Amino acid sequence: MLRLEKLTKVYKTGDKALNAVDLEVPQGQVLALIGPSGAGKSTLIRCINRLVEPTSGSVLLDGSELTRLGAGGLRKERRRMGMIFQEYALVERLTVMENVLSGRLGYVGFWRSLFRKFPQSDVDEAFRLLDRVGLLKMADKRADELSGGQRQRVGICRALIQNPALLLVDEPTASLDPKTSRQIMRLITELCAERKLAAIVNIHDVALAQMFVSRVVGLEKGVVVFDGAPDDLTPEVLTRIYGEEDWAETVQPVDEDEEAAG
Amino acid sequence: MAVSTKNGQKVWQRRDRNSQLKIWAMWLIGTAIFMWSWTQISAATTWSFFWDAPRIAADIGGRAVPPRWAYIEKLWEPLWDTLNIATLGTILALIMAVPVAFLAARNTTPSALFVRPIALFIIVSTRSINSLIWALLLVKILGPGIFAGLVAIAIRSIGFCAKLLYEAIEEIDEKQVEAVRATGARPWQVMVYGIVPQIMPAFAGIAVFRWDINLRESTVLGLVGAGGIGLQLQGSLNTLAWPQVSLILIVILVAVLVSEWVSAKVRGAII
Numbered sequence: 001m002l003r004l005e006k007l008t009k010v011y012k013t014g015d016k017a018l019n020a021v022d023l024e025v026p027q028g029q030v031l032a033l034i035g036p037s038g039a040g041k042s043t044l045i046r047c048i049n050r051l052v053e054p055t056s057g058s059v060l061l062d063g064s065e066l067t068r069l070g071a072g073g074l075r076k077e078r079r080r081m082g083m084i085f086q087e088y089a090l091v092e093r094l095t096v097m098e099n100v101l102s103g104r105l106g107y108v109g110f111w112r113s114l115f116r117k118f119p120q121s122d123v124d125e126a127f128r129l130l131d132r133v134g135l136l137k138m139a140d141k142r143a144d145e146l147s148g149g150q151r152q153r154v155g156i157c158r159a160l161i162q163n164p165a166l167l168l169v170d171e172p173t174a175s176l177d178p179k180t181s182r183q184i185m186r187l188i189t190e191l192c193a194e195r196k197l198a199a200i201v202n203i204h205d206v207a208l209a210q211m212f213v214s215r216v217v218g219l220e221k222g223v224v225v226f227d228g229a230p231d232d233l234t235p236e237v238l239t240r241i242y243g244e245e246d247w248a249e250t251v252q253p254v255d256e257d258e259e260a261a262g
Numbered sequence: 263m264a265v266s267t268k269n270g271q272k273v274w275q276r277r278d279r280n281s282q283l284k285i286w287a288m289w290l291i292g293t294a295i296f297m298w299s300w301t302q303i304s305a306a307t308t309w310s311f312f313w314d315a316p317r318i319a320a321d322i323g324g325r326a327v328p329p330r331w332a333y334i335e336k337l338w339e340p341l342w343d344t345l346n347i348a349t350l351g352t353i354l355a356l357i358m359a360v361p362v363a364f365l366a367a368r369n370t371t372p373s374a375l376f377v378r379p380i381a382l383f384i385i386v387s388t389r390s391i392n393s394l395i396w397a398l399l400l401v402k403i404l405g406p407g408i409f410a411g412l413v414a415i416a417i418r419s420i421g422f423c424a425k426l427l428y429e430a431i432e433e434i435d436e437k438q439v440e441a442v443r444a445t446g447a448r449p450w451q452v453m454v455y456g457i458v459p460q461i462m463p464a465f466a467g468i469a470v471f472r473w474d475i476n477l478r479e480s481t482v483l484g485l486v487g488a489g490g491i492g493l494q495l496q497g498s499l500n501t502l503a504w505p506q507v508s509l510i511l512i513v514i515l516v517a518v519l520v521s522e523w524v525s526a527k528v529r530g531a532i533i
Contacts, residue, residue: 051440078445091456092460093462105448105451106446110448
């Protein structure tokens with residue numbers, strides 16, 4: 001469904017953030033992208049929806065080549081890619097409802113969006129999503145009144161109301177406590193399964209990634225150095241991705257039941 | 263910072279000897295210039311006027327009290343004019359300042375090379391000329407009256423409002439803008455959803471702050487014939503009607519106090 005071909009990004013400073021990355025993500029697959037800071041994880045997902053303009057290579061979403069689209073075509077395709085951010089990136093001074101509905105901006109005309117006259121079907125869907133993530137009562141609160149976990153749930157709603165085929169998730173748990181992190185990761189993977197969404201999840205926490213995803217891709221200095229099942233992440237592989245460290249503790253399989261009990 | 267060794271002991275002083283001497287020299291030169299200027303001014307002063315000043319001031323003060331309270335009848339209308347000049351002038355200025363601010367802000371300008379310098383030039387040129395001078399010019403062009411004062415206030419305020427607003431635009435959180443852009447929103451929608459909510463508090467603060475300033479400035483515009491309470495002030499000064507002058511000054515003081523109170527309330531309500 002999503003295919004990256006020789007995707008390369010060189011920043012103006014000369015840093016090669018991505019070096020000819022090839023990657024294929026089938027429909028419904030949740031993929032964790034791991035790697036040290038500066039490996040190019042963030043750049044990779046931003047090159048997919050061209051928030052960062054790739055230097056060369058191509059991105060194909062269901063056969064349409066995103067890297068060749070003009071401004072209008074790109075906006076149409078961006079509607080099919082929901083994005084979830086590390087620090088939520090909600091518009092702080094807008095209400096929860098406005099933040100969720102802003103996911104429909106690509107479908108709604110300028111004047112309607114200016115006067116907040118969204119179609120009733122969009123409003124219905126927003127309420128449904130807020131109910132699904134347990135924030136129905138918060139709809140009229142301003143985003144800056146919410147806690148971190150709640151904000152990230154709003155961020156998830158904003159991405160899902162786009163009715164996307166693909167989720168681009170940038171460090172969704174980096175600003176959250178361990179328990180909330182697990183809840184958010186579980187929510188994302190559940191929602192992806194419900195809606196058969198593919199997702200690329202940038203994540204620092206290797207153990208958390210192993211717990212929730214079916215495929216892990218390791219990125220190091222802009223090159224894919226690992227692509228496999230979570231169980232194949234051996235200390236040797238982690239050393240290849242992150243460098244020398246004692247990895248024995250990290251790769252121990254996490255006991256799901258224990259976490260659910262706590 | 264100077265560290266030296268004296269008798270085998272490390273000594274620290276704030277400055278070493280050379281920089282200390284330099285500072286002494288600077289003070290010496292500065293004092294000399296001040297003394298010289300003092301003698302120049304002293305030589306050019308007509309001292310009889312100066313020694314006379316307390317007596318004259320006391321005389322005027324004596325004539326100015328009590329204020330001529332009945333004169334307030336004739337002040338209501340110019341006061342209303344003054345308020346209108348300040349309010350409408352501020353609104354007019356904001357309407358023109360908003361686009362200028364977006365063109366001047368680094369993150370929203372369509373072209374940093376061509377458009378931004380023009381916007382910055384508008385900001386600098388309107389800011390650098392005092393509203394009294396604008397009023398002098400506009401009275402000649404538009405004829406005396408309220409409209410000239412209103413336009414003078416508006417022009418003078420564009421640069422001020424646009425400068426503060428574009429600084430606010432440059433300080434927004436780009437991540438929120440990026441998130442709106444990622445939904446497939448059009449550029450205007452990105453502005454309305456991603457940028458405008460972030461600058462609203464700054465905008466409201468700038469608006470009341472400038473309105474507050476404009477009320478004070480519009481009280482003097484009448485001196486050059488641009489309408490408002492200043493016209494009465496000038497008339498009273500010219501006819502040496504000191505009890506009227508003191509009443510006008512009291513009225514201006516009260517008006518400014520009220521505007522302070524209003525803008526403090528508004529600012530409190532926004533944040």
